Amino acid sequence: NYPKKVRLVEVGPRDGLQNEAKPVSVEAKVALIDALTAAGHSAVEAGSFVSPKWVPQMANTDRVMAEIKRKPGVGYPVLVPNKQGMNGAVEAHCEEIAIFTAASEAFCRKNTNCSIDESFERFAPVLEAAQKHGMKVRGYVSTVIACPYDGKVAPAKVAEVSERLFRMGCYEVSLGDTTGVGTPAECVTMIDAVAARVPREKLAAHFHDTYGQSLANIMAVMERGIAVFDTSVAGLGGCPYAKGASGNVGTEDVLYLLNGLGIDHGVDIDAVARAGRAICAELGREPASKVAQALKAK
Ligand code: HMG
Ligand code: MG
Numbered sequence: 001n002y003p004k005k006v007r008l009v010e011v012g013p014r015d016g017l018q019n020e021a022k023p024v025s026v027e028a029k030v031a032l033i034d035a036l037t038a039a040g041h042s043a044v045e046a047g048s049f050v051s052p053k054w055v056p057q058m059a060n061t062d063r064v065m066a067e068i069k070r071k072p073g074v075g076y077p078v079l080v081p082n083k084q085g086m087n088g089a090v091e092a093h094c095e096e097i098a099i100f101t102a103a104s105e106a107f108c109r110k111n112t113n114c115s116i117d118e119s120f121e122r123f124a125p126v127l128e129a130a131q132k133h134g135m136k137v138r139g140y141v142s143t144v145i146a147c148p149y150d151g152k153v154a155p156a157k158v159a160e161v162s163e164r165l166f167r168m169g170c171y172e173v174s175l176g177d178t179t180g181v182g183t184p185a186e187c188v189t190m191i192d193a194v195a196a197r198v199p200r201e202k203l204a205a206h207f208h209d210t211y212g213q214s215l216a217n218i219m220a221v222m223e224r225g226i227a228v229f230d231t232s233v234a235g236l237g238g239c240p241y242a243k244g245a246s247g248n249v250g251t252e253d254v255l256y257l258l259n260g261l262g263i264d265h266g267v268d269i270d271a272v273a274r275a276g277r278a279i280c281a282e283l284g285r286e287p288a289s290k291v292a293q294a295l296k297a298k
Helices: 014-015 028-036 061-067 083-091 105-112 116-132 157-166 184-195 214-222 251-261 269-283 290-297
Strands: 006-010 096-102 134-140 172-177 203-205 228-231
Touching: 006 251, 014 028, 014 269, 028 184, 028 228, 061 083, 083 116, 096 105, 096 157, 105 116, 105 134, 105 214, 116 134, 116 157, 134 157, 134 228, 157 172, 157 184, 172 214, 172 228, 184 203, 203 214, 214 228, 214 251, 228 251, 251 269, 251 290
Parallel strands: 006 228, 096 134, 134 172, 172 203, 203 228
Antiparallel strands: none
């Protein structure tokens, strides 16, 4: 009982790169984003307007946004934590932003230096500006299964924060297992709790693959009606404020799974794998995605 069609949000250029110590040039990021667009993605998260002291790798997002070839119909969301970030997004003519908070107080503070309530106070002027400029707003909830500082997170708390984001005007709420510790049964329990408060078709799942559970989790939540997944080319990624968390589930891995199930997605797996090899060459590392490794060996 799987969805006929799935939408992927490619987060490699943001979540994939934000934790990489080696600075990636504007040219390399633009080449990556353009290649992911050409591969057929309908959404490519392009960067963040956050403090360059906190996340240096995202400091050139304004130039990246100026130079990518924006394809009509494709979304290029950027992360915005506060009004200052929103000013950057407006100046860069972004058409979509993503606001982000957490279901655990400790992670929220480590990630954004404020409480969950304070994060919503920061969002209010951001949402106002988004409305004025006709920008779409996506919402993220981090630590939907567990917090690296506070331990297990209650599904009811995830539901509460998700509902706040949805009611505030987010067209979709992405549920992040930031540290990649969740297993299918826990993910289903969490999704069902959230879906009692936010329509299921407005939810996306954002899995990190630290414990290798992402594909199993995706299968499990697809059965519960979730049809939007955040994935990262070559399985790049990790959060700077979640030590030891590895990359997002690899886009190539998810595409291979969906192809096997005959689920429509519109993305060319070989083109994604090529884009992944190019950015990995730039970073001097191997793709983390299993499928990317297998395709390379062919
Ligand atoms: P703060 O220090 O509390 O902010 O940081 P502040 O308002 O007190 O300002 C302090 C300084 O930061 C000032 O500069 C501001 O100008 C500057 P100074 O006077 O010291 O030179 N500043 C900014 N600069 C650029 N852009 C801005 C901005 N705001 C303030 N927007 C802040 C608060 C949120 C900015 C900071 O904590 C921060 O940038 N954190 C980084 C958050 C981040 O990017 N985390 C990773 C992404 S989230 C994630 O990965 C999870 C996700 O993938 C889902 C999942 O897996 O769970 C989405
Ligand atoms: Mg993430």
